[in-house]
Amino acid sequence: MVISPLLVHKSKAQSIARGLSWNFYNSSCPQLVPIIRNQLRIVFRNDPTLPAAVLRLHFHDCFVQGCDGSVLLDGSASGPGEKNAPPNLTLRPEAFATIEALRRRVHQVCGQVVSCTDIVALAARESVFLSGGSNYRVPLGRRDGTNFATIDQVLNDLPFPQANVSSLIPFFLSRNLSITDMVTLSGAHSIGVSNCSSFRERLYPNQDFTMDQTFATTLRRICPTNTSTRGTNLDVLTPRLFDNRYFVNLVNRRGLLTSDQDLFTDARTSPIVTTYARRPLFFLEQFGLAMIKMGQINVLTGTVGEIRANCAARNARTATSTMLEVDGRRTGDSNILIPSTDNPQLWVGAT
Ligand code: HEM
Numbered sequence: 586m587v588i589s590p591l592l593v594h595k596s597k598a599q600s601i602a603r604g605l606s607w608n609f610y611n612s613s614c615p616q617l618v619p620i621i622r623n624q625l626r627i628v629f630r631n632d633p634t635l636p637a638a639v640l641r642l643h644f645h646d647c648f649v650q651g652c653d654g655s656v657l658l659d660g661s662a663s664g665p666g667e668k669n670a671p672p673n674l675t676l677r678p679e680a681f682a683t684i685e686a687l688r689r690r691v692h693q694v695c696g697q698v699v700s701c702t703d704i705v706a707l708a709a710r711e712s713v714f715l716s717g718g719s720n721y722r723v724p725l726g727r728r729d730g731t732n733f734a735t736i737d738q739v740l741n742d743l744p745f746p747q748a749n750v751s752s753l754i755p756f757f758l759s760r761n762l763s764i765t766d767m768v769t770l771s772g773a774h775s776i777g778v779s780n781c782s783s784f785r786e787r788l789y790p791n792q793d794f795t796m797d798q799t800f801a802t803t804l805r806r807i808c809p810t811n812t813s814t815r816g817t818n819l820d821v822l823t824p825r826l827f828d829n830r831y832f833v834n835l836v837n838r839r840g841l842l843t844s845d846q847d848l849f850t851d852a853r854t855s856p857i858v859t860t861y862a863r864r865p866l867f868f869l870e871q872f873g874l875a876m877i878k879m880g881q882i883n884v885l886t887g888t889v890g891e892i893r894a895n896c897a898a899r900n901a902r903t904a905t906s907t908m909l910e911v912d913g914r915r916t917g918d919s920n921i922l923i924p925s926t927d928n929p930q931l932w933v934g935a936t
Pocket of ligand 1: 753773776778781783
């Protein structure tokens with residue numbers, strides 16, 4: 586009997602972290618999803634580069650002390666905020682402003698009941714959906730953290746573009762995300778841009794031998810020296826469309842970052858890349874499921890954390906006591922309940 590891989594994954598994706606639910610705001614803010622979708626439709630029409638920036642914000646939020654909106658917080662007397670850490674310096678100010686504008690609108694309509702981190706998770710889904718990707722479901726009920734990570738923590742928690750598959754794997758496994766999830770989520774690089782500084786080591790002093798020659802020539806024109814500060818699209822084929830062409834690029838050795846191209850070079854991940862390059866709809870579906878998992882990393886729920894009145898600042902009255910509570914709770918492992926999607930059979934059936 587042949588079991589559809591999509592069905593296997595769909596049923597697994599139904600279990601979600603304790604405290605989250607598929608209909609969390611159904612009674613407290615039934616207009617939440619349409620408000621966010623409609624507002625973003627307008628914002629993205631005016632700036633088609635923004636979906637990528639918003640999607641990346643969700644990733645940088647979730648990988649550093651969990652999806653708790655900590656990346657949105659400004660620095661305080663306790664130190665600089667996560668925004669000041671080098672990997673976050675290329676997060677776009679417009680993406681932060683978009684989230685705060687959404688929060689303002691949502692709180693105007695529903696009151697202060699929806700967390701900033703839930704707004705980021707929903708906005709990330711809209712970034713994918715409105716760019717051509719899937720309309721995956723987003724479990725809701727996350728609460729906002731009251732503290733932010735140190736610069737060192739951010740540097741330790743976010744994978745770097747020069748990383749190969751062996752270096753990337755621990756970043757994902759330690760968050761209950763599988764190697765398959767890692768490849769799938771890297772498909773986010775189907776939209777958006779990167780600065781020359783993130784891939785210059787592939788051009789200078791010597792060209793990375795895994796890179797297609799024509800592509801290398803083009804990149805050298807864009808980044809003529811190893812100090813160039815311009816940027817280029819992560820997906821050369823369809824830079825603003827959320828599709829599987831990123832994986833087609835990898836197969837054609839036209840991946841931009843080392844962390845992208847090595848997914849095809851490494852034997853552990855290349856079959857997954859090839860599958861996605863061949864099966865566009867399968868990729869879109871799997872991407873949605875992987876986002877549901879990523880969006881549940883170390884979430885705060887119930888009475889832990891707070892609902893911020895301003896995404897860039899914690900609420901005044903909860904300052905110190907909640908910080909301790911949050912710190913205590915976070916010493917444990919991730920509470921994602923979705924089982925691993927690394928099912929070898931899936932990939933056999935998928936090709
Ligand atoms: C696998 C490890 C990853 C690494 C090493 C990585 C690294 C990077 C780098 C270096 C950039 C370009 C930054 C710049 O130069 O301005 C970038 C952009 C981007 N990343 Fe990733 N990333 C990874 C995974 C992810 C994931 C999991 C997501 C989302 C689910 C994501 C979403 C994005 C998006 C959408 C952009 C474009 C942002 C824009 O155009 O403003 N990345 N990433």
